Amino acid sequence: MELLKRLSETPGVPGREERVRELILSEIGPLVAETRVDAIGNLIAFKPAGKKPPRGWAVEKVMLACHMDEIGFYVRAIDDEGRLRIQNAGGFDTRNLFARRVLVQGKRDLIGVLNPTGRPVHIATDEEKKKIPTMAEFFVDLFLPARKVKQLVRVGDPVTLIQTLEQIGDCYSGKCLDNRVAAWVAINVLRKIGKRSPCDIYFVATAQEEVGCRGAGTSAFGIDPDIAIAIDTTLACDTPGIDKADAVTRLGEGIGIKVMDSGSISSRELVDAMVALAETKRIPYQLEVLPRGATDASSMQRSGAGRRTITLSVPTRYIHTVTETCHVADLKAGVDLLSAYLTK
Ligand SMILES: [Zn+2]
CATH class of the missing domain: 3.40.630.10 (Zn peptidases)
Incomplete structure (x- = not known):
């Protein structure tokens, strides 16, 4: 184990x-x-x-x-607000990518939050709620000023999902x-x-x-x-x-x-x-x-x-x-x- x-x-x-x-x-x-x-x-x-x-x-x-x-991602671009746009390497179902923590291997390891662009459920329209976002619509928020993000992260840095491995019942899940x-x-x-x-x-x-x-x-x-x-x-x-x-x-x-x-x-x-x-x-x-x-x-x-x-x-x-x-x-x-x- x-x-x-x-x-x-x-x-x-x-x-x-x-x-x-x-x-x-x-x-x-x-x-x-x-x-x-x-x-x-x-x-x-x-x-x-x-x-x-x-x-x-x-x-x-x-x-x-x-x-x-x-399966994971590479940083594809860093926008003016310091959010990371990512390119997937491997086949993801984007429905499973909402609200995830990710590890960004920048100059040092950084933890970020992965979500699709758009509005939260309270204020989303019915149309918006039904939409399945494409990979290109996802971004990583590092909660740092853009200037700081650009010092620590470069295009091409790897990004992976974070999850601990746990024993559940007779199985291992992670x-x-x-x-x-x-x-x-x-x-x-x-x-x-x-x-x-x-x-x-x-x-x-x-x-x-x-x-x-x-x-x-x-x-x-x-x-x-x-x-x-x-x-x-x-x-x-x-x-x-x-x-x-x-x-x-x-x-x-x-x-x-x-x-x-x-x-x-x-x-x-x-x-x-x-x-x-x-x-x-x-x-x-x-x-x-x-x-x-x-x-x-x-x-x-x-x-x-x-x-x-x-x-x-x-x-x-x-x-x-x-x-x-x-x-x-x-x-x-x-x-x-x-x-x-x-x-x-
Ligand atoms: Zn395999």
Whole structure:
């Protein structure tokens, strides 16, 4: 819980992942033989095979991709009153952005308040109340004179939503569990497997996934793994107002084994292998078909000459809001299944 809390509360917009990268590096460093940061900002950690593969088998290279960036903003302009206009980096539903606290990484860290332009409910017209503002209508108020704001903040500074991680019921709820839960799963897998894996493992905390799976493509090209596994969140639409057939996954019913989304179709062989392992080890799982959305698997599958890929998905409710929620049992199932796969 303590590690997940730190992962969730540390900022890292696409392209400015340095703080969360440092945190992941400090956790993963002692578990691997080598670490490096590449040109786009991916953190690559190498853990060599700890035991010989079965006779007649070559040592396979397995890449684990966990994107470390989160949806956020960059300062786009500072107006004469010292209010910040922002550009989103990643897909927000603007209905979830009213009345939020944000962190502005200026010359020093500043807390601001995010709201759309316009009048408060008391004096808004019926028309105004119905309107859904566009991203461009939002601004950040730092409650400082313009002169002071301009000393502390520049165009291009990162802005992220503020939210603490809390345990609620059997779940963890907070911001950017998409995709900090993946780093949490992978770190726990590396701890658990010790020297028991017959494959060379490349753990990659990828950069810039939320703006088009950019870091995963370059790192897969560089590493050229035989097998690439993305760990990411997926929709758990098991909530009121959504047909059961559209749930995609259900919270607490096991780790998602992705069959397809709109970015990649998983290698059938890998899907079958994961299902067989989950069945024999009695690890709860659910098969996932996501009509729209993609993970790092999409670019790992296609970079260079391509490779077998799959995504393991952590079911997540209220995705891309600051109330993203994952179930403890699904996180445990994810660690168990990936550990079993990497040690078999
Ligand atoms: Zn994600």
